[in-house]
Amino acid sequence: MKESKRHISREIGLEIGHLLGKGLFKLDHLHYGLWKKGLEPEILNLHIAQEEYCKFIISHIPAEAKSILDVGCGAGAFSKRLVDLGYKVDCVCPTEYQNKLVEQRLGKSSEVFKCKFEEVQTGKKYDMIMFCESFQYIKLDQVIDKASSLLNSAGYMLICDFFKKQTDVGSLKGGHKLEKFMGIITQSPFRIIEDIDITAETAPNMDILDRATKEVMIPIMNAGERFLHSRHPIILKLIKWKYRKKLAKAEDKYLKGKRTGRDFMEYKTYRFFLCRKDK
Ligand SMILES: C[S@@+](CC[C@H](N)C(=O)[O-])C[C@H]1O[C@@H](n2cnc3c(N)ncnc32)[C@H](O)[C@@H]1O
Missing domain, CATH: 3.40.50.150 (Vaccinia Virus protein VP39)
Incomplete structure (x- = not known):
């Protein structure tokens, strides 16, 4: 970037x-x-x-x-x-x-x-x-x-x-x-x-941030995804395709990453x- x-x-x-x-x-x-x-x-x-x-x-x-x-x-x-x-x-x-x-x-x-x-x-x-x-x-x-x-x-x-x-x-x-x-x-x-x-x-700030990401931010984003899927499935598919690399990177960083x-x-x-x- x-x-x-x-x-x-x-x-x-x-x-x-x-x-x-x-x-x-x-x-x-x-x-x-x-x-x-x-x-x-x-x-x-x-x-x-x-x-x-x-x-x-x-x-x-x-x-x-x-x-x-x-x-x-x-x-x-x-x-x-x-x-x-x-x-x-x-x-x-x-x-x-x-x-x-x-x-x-x-x-x-x-x-x-x-x-x-x-x-x-x-x-x-x-x-x-x-x-x-x-x-x-x-x-x-x-x-x-x-x-x-x-x-x-x-x-x-x-x-x-x-x-x-x-x-x-x-x-x-x-x-x-x-x-x-x-x-x-x-x-x-x-x-x-x-x-x-x-x-x-x-x-301990990292533990707090890690917990907030996993327990709040990601569930909110998942709920948003389900909402879009139910209303605008094609738009959701397009967004996921366009930002596939960034999404994969974010998943690696926030879900699989070492951030404690x-x-x-x-x-x-x-x-x-x-x-x-x-x-
Ligand atoms: C993590 S914040 C810390 C803010 C504040 N010092 C505090 O302790 O609450 C980092 C700050 O650095 C500023 N910053 C980023 N790059 C800078 C630069 N090259 N020169 C001066 N300030 C910069 C940001 O705008 C932000 O205000």
């Missing part, structure tokens, strides 16, 4: 995810939840786990950081939280739908760069650039130069996202290769000063990195 098409699908996926999450489960964030011991991993608790994730990030923001660039800020709920805590926050958001939400939330005190991080043009400098589950979307070969140009001396890059441990398994996409990221950071003017592995606390928390722990590593730029 071409990158532009992939980008549109990804953005529409995030929009649908946000609408469903907010409408049905009061979720304001687009990131995973952090599942502390004792919290039952089920969808109705996801807002609590997401709140734990926010608290975890806030508790790791260095004391010197007063101005923050929130890259891939989603619907802006976390940026607003940081503003309320007294930080000066600007945002980067390449999605039109999310931009509107962010601007409504933050008002005029924050600037929203309506483009990809790689394309941000400004003379401003920040104490910290934050990537909360948005790092995986940024081009690795551009991130260091761009971040360096936007940071004050001894500024920070906070990255909280998942990475691939080894070659991707088909059904669990996403994330840069950890080894590649480490290679790039080692050659860069940044030093990793904190590295925390939160894979075990984030893996255990698989996540095997193939991915969810990391918090705090990196400081050399002076």
Whole structure:
């Protein structure tokens, strides 16, 4: 699939995810939840786990950081939280739908760069650039130069996202290769000063997603198929033929694929990195 098409699908996926999450489960964030011991991993608790994730990030923001660039800020709920805590926050958001939400939330005190991080043009400098589950979307070969140009001396890059441990398994996409990221950071003017592995606390999100797919989404689609079959059997046949490859791929991914928390722990590593730029 071409990158532009992939980008549109990804953005529409995030929009649908946000609408469903907010409408049905009061979720304001687009990131995973952090599942502390004792919290039952089920969808109705996801807002609590997401709140734990926010608290975890806030508790790791260095004391010197007063101005923050929130890259891939989603619907802006976390940026607003940081503003309320007294930080000066600007945002980067390449999605039109999310931009509107962010601007409504933050008002005029924050600037929203309506483009990809790689394309941000400004003379401003920040104490910290934050990537909360948005790092995986940024081009690795551009991130260091761009971040360096936007940071004050001894500024920070906070990255909280998942990475691939080894070659991707088909059904669990996403994330840069950890080894590649480490290679790039080692050659860069940044030093990793904190590295925390939160894979075990984030893996339950995959179990929840897997269950929701198998117990809700697929039965709904099957019911829709039966409906179409009873009313418009020829149209159904045409749709199934036209999209046969995509349907087969989706079946492989969502029904036969390895998409549980255990698989996540095997193939991915969810990391918090705090990196400081050399002076
Ligand atoms: C999984 S969401 C995370 C949103 C938010 N940080 C949160 O924690 O709720 C990923 C975000 O990255 C944004 N994004 C995707 N590609 C990007 C890019 N190249 N530059 C900046 N943001 C990007 C998406 O629009 C989306 O807002």
